[in-house]
Amino acid sequence: MSQFFLSESATLLLLFSLGLGTLMGLRRELDAQGKSEKERSFMGVRTAIVFTLLGTLSTLFPTLPSFPMIVFCGAILLIAVAYANGAFMKKRAGLTSELSALAMVFVGILVGYQQFVPAIFLTIILMMLKEFRFELHKFIAKLSIPETRGALQLLIFSGAVLPFLPTEPIDPWGIVVPFNIWLLVIFISGINFVGYFLIKVIGEKTGTFLTAIMGALVSSTAVTISMAEQSLNKKISQDLLAAGIMVAIAVMNLRVLLEILVAGTAETKTLFLFVPIAMAVVGFAFAFFSLKSAQKESVSQAEFEVESPFELWPSIKFGMVFVIVLAAIALGKHFFGNSGVFVVAGLSGLADVDAVVLSSMEAVRAGELSVATAQTAVFIGLLVNTMVKLLYVGLMGSRALLKKLVLGISLVSVVGALVWLVV
Secondary structure: OHHHHOOOOHHHHHHHHHHHHHHHHHHHHHHHOOOOOOOOOOOOHHHHHHHHHHHHHOOOOOOOOOHHHHHHHHHHHHHHHHHHHHHHOOOOOOOHHHHHHHHHHHHHHHHHOOOHHHHHHHHHHHHHHHHOHHHHHHHHHOOOHHHHHHHHHHHHHHHHHHHHOOOOOOOOOOOOOHHHHHHHHHHHHHHHHHHHHHHHHHOOOOOHHHHHHHHHOOOHHHHHHHHHHHOOOOOEOHHHHHHHHHHHHHHHHHHHHHHHHHHOOHHHOOHHHHHHHHHHHHHHHHHHHHHHHHOOOOOEOOOOOOOOOOOHHHHHHHHHHHHHHHHHHHHHHHHHOHHHHHHHHHHHHOOOHHHHHHHHHHHHHOOOOOHHHHHHHHHHHHHHHHHHHHHHHHHHOOHHHHHHHHHHHHHHHHHHHHHHHHO
């Protein structure tokens, strides 16, 4: 059946195209319910289906290889006329519906050429733009001019510099590869952006538990310090703050898991992955019970503000930290063996566990560290970064919050250590 589906059968291609067009059209049709004729968008379910099928049909004529281009240009002309009618007759200024219709023609063409994954991916993007348009506008409204400038700087710097960075090691130990380092910096910036986007869209005051999850995508340490400072406010539940910090620790472990999966080699993706998974599960469980206790109290929610990831300097700073940790691991290994690596991992974990994880994965890729040594270094960095949060709370927060977190953080650390010893 799979061989038949991947053949040049026009019937199956048209059915596939029909399905994508129907999905896109139904979502827009549902959104148009209850609106007047003037308010309705250009594309509904019938238009989406026709445009998608038209794109696929244009590819089914082997003797006319230019026909898809002709159809696409014809669709542009048709949509231009429709836009002019909407703009001048109905006073509708938006162009999103018309461009979406044009994109569905392209989706149909992709299906006709059996490019199923890009066709599905493009359809999903178009549906998401429709589904989350209000959230997107809300996010843009909260951005400032310095943030957009910072995003442009980061984009230009990454796009202009990355292709020209050396893809070979530039250091005597053969581990510092500028191209790989900046690629990982972009990866971390992407994770930070997701957290920042969620906070901006959903809001910074939507609840401590949810805010901690989003904030931890950017920095679990920042969440911990922020909530430790707020624990001095008697109006905020200590159980609620404890839940927020514990969920931030859990998300940090999931972030480490993602970094290993993305940046690690096949050899590093072993049973060791259960260490951050187990620590995350315990963190979420403790946070859940703390949250249940907090729900019995009538108190204020905690707030958390996150710094914008749309800046060039924080990315460069992380890249510098990454290189320093990477070099320190190599020097520690060279002069002190594995013990030196573990000391570096512990010291680095005090500030940034991401640098420890990514540096260890890169060192394995370069052949500087064995998989076992790298995994031990990651565990040490993760353990130190988890335990040091008790120090932050002790220095900046209330004694009541510290007492609640001692048990939770200790449980996370002990479970992580047990799993690490077993695997």
